Amino acid sequence: xxxxxxxxxxxLCVRFGSRxxxxxxxxxxxxxxxxxxxxxxxxxxxxxxxxxxxxxxxxAGTVTVFGRRVPSLEAMNEIGYMAQNDALYEDLSAWENLIxxxxxxxxxxxxxxxxxxxxxxxxxxxDDRKGTVxxxxxxxxxxxxxxxxxxxxxxxxxxxxxxxxxxxxxxRKFWDEFESLxxxxxxxxxxxxxxDEASRCDRILLxxxxxxxxxxxxxxxxxxxxxxxxxxxxxxxxxxxxxxxxAV
Amino acid sequence: MRCLKIxxxxxxxxxxDRRTLALLFLAPMIVIFLLDVVLTSKVGKPRVMAxxxxxxxxxxxxxxxxxxxxxxxxxxxxxxKKQETDxxxxxxxxxxxxxxxxxxxSVTASVKKAVAAAVGRYSKDTASKEAxxxxxxxxxxxxxxxxxxxxxxxxxxxxxxxxxPALSAPETKLSLxxxxxxxxxxxxxxxxxxxxxxxxxxxxxxxxxxxxLIAGVAFLRERISGTLxxxxxxxxxxxxxxxxxxxxxxxxxxxxxxxxxxYMVGVLHIALxxxxxxxxxxxxxxxxxxxxxxxxxxxxxxxxxxxxxxxPLVIVxxxxxxxxxxxxxxxxxxxxxSKIFPLTYAADALQNVALRGFGLESVWQDLLIxxxxxxxxxxxxxxxxxxxxxx
Numbered sequence: 196x197x198x199x200x201x202x203x204x205x206x207l208c209v210r211f212g213s214r215x216x217x218x219x220x221x222x223x224x225x226x227x228x229x230x231x232x233x234x235x236x237x238x239x240x241x242x243x244x245x246x247x248x249x250x251x252x253x254x255a256g257t258v259t260v261f262g263r264r265v266p267s268l269e270a271m272n273e274i275g276y277m278a279q280n281d282a283l284y285e286d287l288s289a290w291e292n293l294i295x296x297x298x299x300x301x302x303x304x305x306x307x308x309x310x311x312x313x314x315x316x317x318x319x320x321x322d323d324r325k326g327t328v329x330x331x332x333x334x335x336x337x338x339x340x341x342x343x344x345x346x347x348x349x350x351x352x353x354x355x356x357x358x359x360x361x362x363x364x365x366x367r368k369f370w371d372e373f374e375s376l377x378x379x380x381x382x383x384x385x386x387x388x389x390x391d392e393a394s395r396c397d398r399i400l401l402x403x404x405x406x407x408x409x410x411x412x413x414x415x416x417x418x419x420x421x422x423x424x425x426x427x428x429x430x431x432x433x434x435x436x437x438x439x440x441x442a443v
Numbered sequence: 444m445r446c447l448k449i450x451x452x453x454x455x456x457x458x459x460d461r462r463t464l465a466l467l468f469l470a471p472m473i474v475i476f477l478l479d480v481v482l483t484s485k486v487g488k489p490r491v492m493a494x495x496x497x498x499x500x501x502x503x504x505x506x507x508x509x510x511x512x513x514x515x516x517x518x519x520x521x522x523x524k525k526q527e528t529d530x531x532x533x534x535x536x537x538x539x540x541x542x543x544x545x546x547x548x549s550v551t552a553s554v555k556k557a558v559a560a561a562v563g564r565y566s567k568d569t570a571s572k573e574a575x576x577x578x579x580x581x582x583x584x585x586x587x588x589x590x591x592x593x594x595x596x597x598x599x600x601x602x603x604x605x606x607x608p609a610l611s612a613p614e615t616k617l618s619l620x621x622x623x624x625x626x627x628x629x630x631x632x633x634x635x636x637x638x639x640x641x642x643x644x645x646x647x648x649x650x651x652x653x654x655x656l657i658a659g660v661a662f663l664r665e666r667i668s669g670t671l672x673x674x675x676x677x678x679x680x681x682x683x684x685x686x687x688x689x690x691x692x693x694x695x696x697x698x699x700x701x702x703x704x705x706y707m708v709g710v711l712h713i714a715l716x717x718x719x720x721x722x723x724x725x726x727x728x729x730x731x732x733x734x735x736x737x738x739x740x741x742x743x744x745x746x747x748x749x750x751x752x753x754x755p756l757v758i759v760x761x762x763x764x765x766x767x768x769x770x771x772x773x774x775x776x777x778x779x780x781s782k783i784f785p786l787t788y789a790a791d792a793l794q795n796v797a798l799r800g801f802g803l804e805s806v807w808q809d810l811l812i813x814x815x816x817x818x819x820x821x822x823x824x825x826x827x828x829x830x831x832x833x834x
Contacts, residue, residue: 250675250832266834268678282673284452286459291452298448299677327459347677 199226201351201382202247207256209242209405216242217405220256224384224398226350229377231396232386233429239405240386241279244355247384248276260351272300275349279356281336283328289315289339290324293346300347307346314342317372319365333360341369345376352376354385358392370395390426399425401432408432445679449687453661454694467657467699471649472706478645479711482638489529489554492519496534503565504532507557530554563624630799635714642713643722643793644767650703650726651733651786652758654696659737659750662688666741672831681828685821688738689731696730716800725796725806728813729789735820736785742827761786766794785816 202224209217216239224230232240245251247258249266258265261273283292293314297307315321318338328336337360344352352373358366370392373383377397385396393399394413401409401416409416409432413425420428457463491508493501494516504510511528513519519531523542529550531542541558543551631640638645665671665688674684704726707713715722740757744750764770764781767790781787792809795801803810 245672248676249834250672252830252833266832268680268834271676271678274676276673276676278669278673278676280669282669284456284670285668286456287452291455295448295452296677299445299674299679301445301678 200224201226201261202384203257203259204243204247205257207243207246207253207258209239209246209251209253215405217246217253220405220407222400222407222410224382226382227377227380228397229373229383229385229395230398230400231393232384232400232402233388233390233393233425234402235433236388237404238402240402241355242405243402244353244384244386248274248353272347273350275344275347275352277340277344277352277354277357279359281340283336283339283343285329286327288325288327289320289331289335292328292339293342296343297346302347310346310348314345318342334362334365337361338365341372350381352381352383354383356386356388358387358389366392390424390429393425401429403433446683446687446690449674449679449684450690450694453688453691457661457692457695463657463661464695467653467695468702471653471699471703475645475649475703475707475711479638482641483636487553489550489557490527491530491532491554491557492522492528494519494531494533496532496539499568500534500539500561500565503568504558504561506564507561508554530558532558630716631714638711639714640798641767642707642711643797644765644790646703646707646713647726647729647786647789647793648762648765648767650696650700650730651761651789653699654692654730654733655737655740655758657737658688658692658696658734659741659744659753660747661692662738663741663744663747663750667746675828675832681832681834682821682825684828685735685738685824689734689821692734693731696734697727700726700730713797715797717796717802721803721806722793722796724810725789725792725813728810728817729785732785732789732813732816732820735817735824739820739824739827742824742830760784765790785813788812 200223202222204220204222207217207220208215220239220243232243234240242251246253247260247265249258249260249271260267260270263270284295287295290311293311294307297311298304302310312321315324318341320335320338320342323331323335328339331339337357341354341357344354354373358369361369373385374395377383385392387393396413398412399409399416400407409419409428411419416425416428417423420431422428422431457467489508490511491504492511492513493504494513496504501510501512508530516531516533519528519533520542522528523531523544526544529543533540533542539558539562541554543554545551662671665674671684675681700723704719704723708715708719708722736757740753741750744753760780761784764777764784765786766781770778770781788809792806792813795806795809
């Protein structure tokens with residue numbers, strides 16, 4: 196079975212002023228997989244993710260999403276994005292936020308209302324749909340952000356640290372949903388700090404200082420590094436001594 | 444139409460944000476009301492102390508000011524120093540010396556006005572008295588001459604020899620002394636207060652200022668909260684965002700402008716010679732320009748404080764140079780600078796419509812320029828968003 200690719204990044208260079216965040220990155224993401232992007236803060240995860248979406252300018256290289264050169268409004272139509280910080284309208288209710296973003300994607304009113312109901316149900320906010328987002332807890336905001344990311348039934352779901360501030364029960368629920376989305380053919384690119392989440396990814400990309408240290412399945416990664424878990428593998432690849440382990 | 448969706452959301456947000464609503468509608472009312480109270484209150488009759496004024500002059504001054512008579516000059520000056528009196532009038536032939544405290548322009552001006560009026564009245568009275576006396580003496584002279592002639596006619600024989608000198612009109616010099624000045628107003632009137640003359644400018648300025656602040660802060664908040672970036676991750680065009688914001692806030696700006704104008708014209712009764720609707724058109728275009736300028740400048744601020752730092756740079760010079768103060772004697776560059784500011788054109792149009800009653804034919808250029816500024820700022824803002832997304 197030939198593997199289609201969702202995202203192709205070639206020779207990508209992103210600079211902020213004189214700082215090279217991503218010096219020269221090439222990577223491809225296959226369709227219908229959950230790909231975990233792992234690395235310490237400041238490694239360029241968010242920059243890469245934003246570049247793939249098209250909201251970040253880059254200096255060199257090409258980024259393609261479903262065959263379309265980024266930035267592309269058509270590509271954006273097929274991407275769902277959950278940002279690291281909850282980009283929500285605090286003055287509005289959960290329902291209003293969801294409907295607004297849905298309408299921006301140009302979803303028809305009737306479909307949108309149905310979709311919004313389903314999504315609020317799914318993230319467990321059905322009872323709080325009229326509640327103002329300002330009064331929501333951190334976890335509730337994360338759930339609403341996820342619902343918004345799914346409103347346009349994306350083919351590519353980009354999640355930037357989706358489980359920060361989410362309790363273990365909900366975290367598991369999130370990952371169950373990611374897997375069921377994958378079953379339906381959705382490609383998921385997820386950044387995370389949490390190493391055990393990496394074990395649920397089909398592929399792992401290890402990023403450090405803008406360079407790709409490893410790209411493969413969990414098994415391949417462990418074999419390559421002769422370690423027992425993702426954390427150790429990451430530390431070994433980063434060249435960090437065991438004594439400095441706690442720093443990651 | 445995605446811009447309409449964004450506009451709808453902005454409207455919903457503002458409606459739910461009570462503070463912003465209050466700032467939009469109440470703050471301008473309060474400030475304008477206070478300004479009205481301050482500027483329409485008159486200083487009233489000045490209090491003066493008269494030291495050795497001629498009685499006639501003192502009476503004249505008494506009609507223009509509250510006079511206290513004193514014979515002690517040093518005491519009077521002491522009172523002036525304590526601001527118990529506004530001026531000391533002292534007569535030393537042939538001049539009247541007026542001493543004032545001098546730090547408060549409005550008080551000094553009212554003293555000057557009162558003294559000028561009193562002196563004018565005094566000299567008018569004196570002059571007319573002189574003229575009357577002159578007239579009287581001439582009447583008597585003519586009467587006497589006529590009586591002489593009558594007597595001469597009654598003596599026959601002597602009549603021919605008389606060359607009747609009396610009939611050659613007596614050479615009289617009626618000196619025409621100027622007794623007063625009358626002003627005629629091309630526009631405006633005698634009882635126009637300071638508030639009346641700057642009211643149209645103030646109206647424009649408040650609309651400009653409050654719209655700028657609120658639009659700027661709101662767009663900035665969208666930027667800081669990350670929702671702008673989130674929005675740019677959807678297939679929305681940059682211009683849709685800018686224009687959506689413009690439309691959404693436009694609803695409130697429209698209402699605010701309407702309210703300010705109704706308040707100033709209907710409640711405070713500022714002078715309005717021209718058309719209410721034309722004045723509205725000027726205000727709305729100004730507000731639209733300010734709205735687009737506020738959102739544009741918020742792109743160059745990282746937080747609210749930085750946005751407020753634009754006030755002395757962008758707002759204050761516009762107020763100073765828009766026509767509130769005459770630039771006639773100011774250096775050339777201020778005039779050139781004033782030509783760059785949108786508020787200058789609005790101020791010009793507002794004054795022409797409100798105070799001079801001009802119509803569209805004289806302000807259409809100002810309106811066109813304001814419209815141009817609005818478009819310019821909208822386009823620039825769309826370009827600035829390229830910082831986030833190339834398309």
